[in-house]
Amino acid sequence: MKIAVCVKQVPDSWAEKKMINGTLDREGVDAVLNDLDEYAVEEALRIAEAHGGNEEGGANTVTIISMGPERATEAIRKALSMGANDAILISDSALAGADAITTSAVLAKVIETGGFDLVLCGTESTDARMSVVPAMISARLGWAQLTFAGSVVVDPAASTVAITRVTDAGVDSMGASFPAVLSVIEKINEPRYPSFKGIMASKKKTIDVRDCAAIGISVQGAWSVVADSAPRPARAAGIKVTDSGDGGKELVDFLAGKKLI
Amino acid sequence: MSNVFILVDLQGDAVSKTTAELATAGARMGDVTAIVVAAPGKSGAVVSALTGPISSAICIESGDLATHGVPAYADLISQIVLEKKPSALLIASHAFGKEIAARVAIATDSGIITDAVDVAADGTATQLVFGGSTTVHSKISHGVSIMTIRANTIEANTAPASPAVENIGKSVSDGAKKATITSTQPFVKGGRPELTEANIVVSGGRGTNGDFAAVEGFADALGAAVGASRAATDAGWYPHTHQVGQTGKTVSPQLYVACGISGAIQHRAGMQTSKTIVVVNKDAEAPIFDIADFGVIGDLFAVLPKATEGVIARKS
Numbered sequence: 132m133k134i135a136v137c138v139k140q141v142p143d144s145w146a147e148k149k150m151i152n153g154t155l156d157r158e159g160v161d162a163v164l165n166d167l168d169e170y171a172v173e174e175a176l177r178i179a180e181a182h183g184g185n186e187e188g189g190a191n192t193v194t195i196i197s198m199g200p201e202r203a204t205e206a207i208r209k210a211l212s213m214g215a216n217d218a219i220l221i222s223d224s225a226l227a228g229a230d231a232i233t234t235s236a237v238l239a240k241v242i243e244t245g246g247f248d249l250v251l252c253g254t255e256s257t258d259a260r261m262s263v264v265p266a267m268i269s270a271r272l273g274w275a276q277l278t279f280a281g282s283v284v285v286d287p288a289a290s291t292v293a294i295t296r297v298t299d300a301g302v303d304s305m306g307a308s309f310p311a312v313l314s315v316i317e318k319i320n321e322p323r324y325p326s327f328k329g330i331m332a333s334k335k336k337t338i339d340v341r342d343c344a345a346i347g348i349s350v351q352g353a354w355s356v357v358a359d360s361a362p363r364p365a366r367a368a369g370i371k372v373t374d375s376g377d378g379g380k381e382l383v384d385f386l387a388g389k390k391l392i
Numbered sequence: 393m394s395n396v397f398i399l400v401d402l403q404g405d406a407v408s409k410t411t412a413e414l415a416t417a418g419a420r421m422g423d424v425t426a427i428v429v430a431a432p433g434k435s436g437a438v439v440s441a442l443t444g445p446i447s448s449a450i451c452i453e454s455g456d457l458a459t460h461g462v463p464a465y466a467d468l469i470s471q472i473v474l475e476k477k478p479s480a481l482l483i484a485s486h487a488f489g490k491e492i493a494a495r496v497a498i499a500t501d502s503g504i505i506t507d508a509v510d511v512a513a514d515g516t517a518t519q520l521v522f523g524g525s526t527t528v529h530s531k532i533s534h535g536v537s538i539m540t541i542r543a544n545t546i547e548a549n550t551a552p553a554s555p556a557v558e559n560i561g562k563s564v565s566d567g568a569k570k571a572t573i574t575s576t577q578p579f580v581k582g583g584r585p586e587l588t589e590a591n592i593v594v595s596g597g598r599g600t601n602g603d604f605a606a607v608e609g610f611a612d613a614l615g616a617a618v619g620a621s622r623a624a625t626d627a628g629w630y631p632h633t634h635q636v637g638q639t640g641k642t643v644s645p646q647l648y649v650a651c652g653i654s655g656a657i658q659h660r661a662g663m664q665t666s667k668t669i670v671v672v673n674k675d676a677e678a679p680i681f682d683i684a685d686f687g688v689i690g691d692l693f694a695v696l697p698k699a700t701e702g703v704i705a706r707k708s
Binding site: 149231232260262267274278302377 | 503522571664
């Protein structure tokens with residue numbers, strides 16, 4: 132099987148984020164592999180390992196696909212050190228500030244030409260948090276959409292994949308023939324830590340960096356325009372009392388004063 | 393006046409509270425048409441349950457929805473949008489709603505904004521990003537303005553609606569049938585309000601040590617929903633469906649009570665936009681106190697039962 136995993140480099144969750152000219156300032160913050168994408172990398176590796184492995188010359192390959200600035204190679208390296216075979220990074224100054232519409236167009240274009248059977252994604256990025264790109268990739272390619280997977284079972288001989296979809300609404304069992312676009316929830320597995328051997332091996336793996344011209348896509352402007360953005364005033368810490376027997380009563384008095392009860 | 397579509401939000405066969413919120417937001421921009429996409433024979437009851445400023449309703453019924461899910465819904469909605477050309481399409485901001493919005497945006501060449509907390513008459517959406525630390529105003533500049541709106545953020549006009557109804561026959565395209573749903577297990581709703589729709593949420597974390605009785609008791613006295621931190625759901629103390637935070641649900645109730653929750657950034661990202669935040673925690677240094685309007689440093693097992701008594705006493 133040829134498996135692709137879409138990943139994004141995001142600012143560290145703990146970093147203070149700010150907007151410059153309507154887009155996230157990515158220069159001034161520590162950047163990491165979106166941690167929700169690690170579950171997708173792990174699941175892809177487990178699928179490969181369960182069906183003959185992804186060693187060189189093995190039955191399967193796991194390719195990391197990302198769009199972002201050149202420095203996104205740092206996040207891609209982490210996915211490679213976990214055990215993915217190779218990577219494609221689409222990097223182009225024209226893509227700075229791209230929205231989900233453009234991102235999905237770029238990723239779909241790369242996936243389309245790669246001959247993949249399965250594409251795995253995380254459910255969302257921890258910066259934009261839109262949770263729409265996997266569905267958009269599926270819609271663009273016309274491939275089956277198997278998203279919010281809490282478990283994945285692949286049958287390479289039959290070229291089929293089955294998942295349990297876990298959302299607020301409930302749990303669905305669903306399946307499709309290859310090719311399919313999956314997103315996996317964080318409950319699906321425990322991503323491995325890269326081993327020392329994995330880290331060393333990742334340095335020799337190929338990251339194929341391409342620009343928009345190389346993948347044959349012309350970039351449109353974003354279809355949603357940011358008018359303005361402003362940091363919200365930090366929530367000021369309010370009243371703080373120490374319970375000495377009547378903390379519960381004070382709490383109720385506060386709620387009553389605010390007309391919340 | 394421009395025509396604004398809202399996708400009627402259903403929980404099972406019932407119209408959710410969010411639907412009237414979508415209609416109220418939509419009415420600021422134009423005449424609201426409610427799109428009802430339902431299983432055969434189900435749309436009539438849905439239409440009669442609609443509330444809010446809705447002028448007309450379009451009903452599409454299909455037996456393929458249950459077996460093909462999101463792509464089937466999105467395909468039918470896209471066909472209607474391409475035919476009727478509304479200026480905007482408003483959808484509830486949950487996993488299902490956002491995926492439909494995503495697919496309709498692609499099918500209709502439109503821009504998309506998710507997780508709006510407010511919408512102005514000119515279509516400008518307000519979003520709170522980066523865990524609620526930054527306010528962004530933005531507007532869609534191409535195609536239909538497809539926006540998903542978070543539950544509980546818009547004060548709904550809930551006057552009964554009596555829309556003019558149009559039933560439209562459409563069938564789901566083959567391209568939207570690539571995946572098949574073989575079984576569906578809806579989550580059983582308890583007696584408490586739905587987490588994202590509740591006006592009050594009481595949440596428990598590591599400090600409960602697995603005992604949610606005090607948290608639930610206080611929630612029930614307040615008529616509140618019960619939430620949990622990731623630490624509590626990962627430990628198996630409370631169902632994952634109740635997790636509030638980055639990878640759980642985002643809530644913005646009038647009142648959020650955090651009990652025994654330290655306030656990791658992942659948790660704060662899911663509740664920081666609550667109007668009033670109250671905290672009960674033994675650890676005076678817990679970061680959650682930094683965003684609390686009222687904090688009690690104390691043992692939740694001592695404070696909550698007293699507070700529960702106090703609330704019940706005031707009600708009687």
